[in-house]
Amino acid sequence: MTSNLKSPSLLVLAAGLGSRYGGLKQCDPVGPNGETLMDYSLYDAIEAGFTRVVFLIREEIKEIFDQQIGSKYQERIEVHYAYQRVEDVPLGKIPLPSRAKPWGTGHAVWCARNVLGDSNFAVINADDFYGRETFSALLGSMQEFPHIAPSDKKMQGAIVGFRLHETLSDHGSVSRGICQIDDSGFLQSVEEWSEIQSTDGFVLGKNAQGIERKLNIDDVVSMNVWAFQPSVFPALEKGLGSFMRNAQDLDKDEFYLPAAVDQWISSGIATFQSKLATCQWMGVTYREDKPKVIENIKKLVSAGIYPDSLF
Numbered sequence: 001m002t003s004n005l006k007s008p009s010l011l012v013l014a015a016g017l018g019s020r021y022g023g024l025k026q027c028d029p030v031g032p033n034g035e036t037l038m039d040y041s042l043y044d045a046i047e048a049g050f051t052r053v054v055f056l057i058r059e060e061i062k063e064i065f066d067q068q069i070g071s072k073y074q075e076r077i078e079v080h081y082a083y084q085r086v087e088d089v090p091l092g093k094i095p096l097p098s099r100a101k102p103w104g105t106g107h108a109v110w111c112a113r114n115v116l117g118d119s120n121f122a123v124i125n126a127d128d129f130y131g132r133e134t135f136s137a138l139l140g141s142m143q144e145f146p147h148i149a150p151s152d153k154k155m156q157g158a159i160v161g162f163r164l165h166e167t168l169s170d171h172g173s174v175s176r177g178i179c180q181i182d183d184s185g186f187l188q189s190v191e192e193w194s195e196i197q198s199t200d201g202f203v204l205g206k207n208a209q210g211i212e213r214k215l216n217i218d219d220v221v222s223m224n225v226w227a228f229q230p231s232v233f234p235a236l237e238k239g240l241g242s243f244m245r246n247a248q249d250l251d252k253d254e255f256y257l258p259a260a261v262d263q264w265i266s267s268g269i270a271t272f273q274s275k276l277a278t279c280q281w282m283g284v285t286y287r288e289d290k291p292k293v294i295e296n297i298k299k300l301v302s303a304g305i306y307p308d309s310l311f
Helices: 038-046 059-068 105-111 132-143 232-246 259-264 287-302
Strands: 009-013 052-056 078-083 122-124 157-163 174-181 187-197 200-205 212-215 221-223 226-230 270-274
Touching: 009 038, 038 132, 052 059, 052 105, 059 078, 078 157, 105 157, 105 259, 122 132, 132 157, 132 226, 132 270, 157 174, 157 232, 174 212, 187 212, 187 259, 187 270, 232 259, 270 287
Parallel strands: 009 052, 009 122, 052 078, 157 270
Antiparallel strands: 122 226, 157 221, 157 226, 174 187, 174 221, 187 200, 200 212
C-alpha cells in the first residue's frame, strides 16, 4: 500500500517480555478462530478509520510476529515495523552492558520515531482489548490537533482512560497510572501505583513512595491509550536522557510513558485532553486471566459485535 505519513498512525507496543505471563502473549489466541487480542484491536482500528499501523517489537521476534500477526494485515492496512533496542538511546547515553530488558514504554515510543515520521499517531498496548469506540475517540482527538505545532506553543495530546475497577485481575496485583482530571476534561496528572488488588472488599495499592492506601474504584486510570503529535519525540528524547542520568538502578528502572506525560503537564509544556472509554477493557496480565477473556470475546461474537472469524 502507498505510504502516507500525514495520515494518523497507530503505534502498537508489542515489545514487552511478558514476564508475569510467561511467553509471547501478544500472539496467544483468545477468539473462536484463533484471533488474538491484537487482532481485535486491529479490526476495531481499521473499522474506526486508521489506515497505517506501526508494530513496535523486539527484532528477534520479527519472524514469528510477522507470520502470526503482520502478514494477515498487508492487504487491509499499511503495515510497518519499528524495533525497541536496548542500545537505541539518546546520543552520548551508553546503557550498561548488563541491561537486558528494554527501557520501558516511553523508550518504546521514542524508538518508533523514524518510522512514524511527521504524522500524528495513537499508542496502544498489544495485549489489551479497548473496543472500537476507543479508536474512534483517538482519531477524533487527533483531528482536533493543529496541523503544525509552533515551537512557542504547548504540545497537545490526548488520553482515553478507563475506570480502575474494570482493569483489575482476579489472579494477582497490577500496576496502573492513576489520573487526575479537571472539570474541563484535561489531564492534570498521572501517578504510577503498583501492587493494586482487591482485598476484603477494598482496592488497595502502593504509590511511588511505597505507601499503601485505599483507592477509589471509579478512579480513571491510564491503560496506555494515547494520541500524540510528532513534536513528542524531542520531549521524549530529553526525558529519556534525564531518566538515564538520574535513575537509581539502570539495570532495572524503566522510563514510563505516563510518567513522561505527567512531567510535561506539570512543567507546563503540554496539555492533554482526557476522554473516558465507553467500552470495557480486557487484558491478560496473568495466564489465569485468559479463560475470562475468551468467554467475554465469545459473548461479543454471539451479540454480533464481531464476526465469527476476523479473517
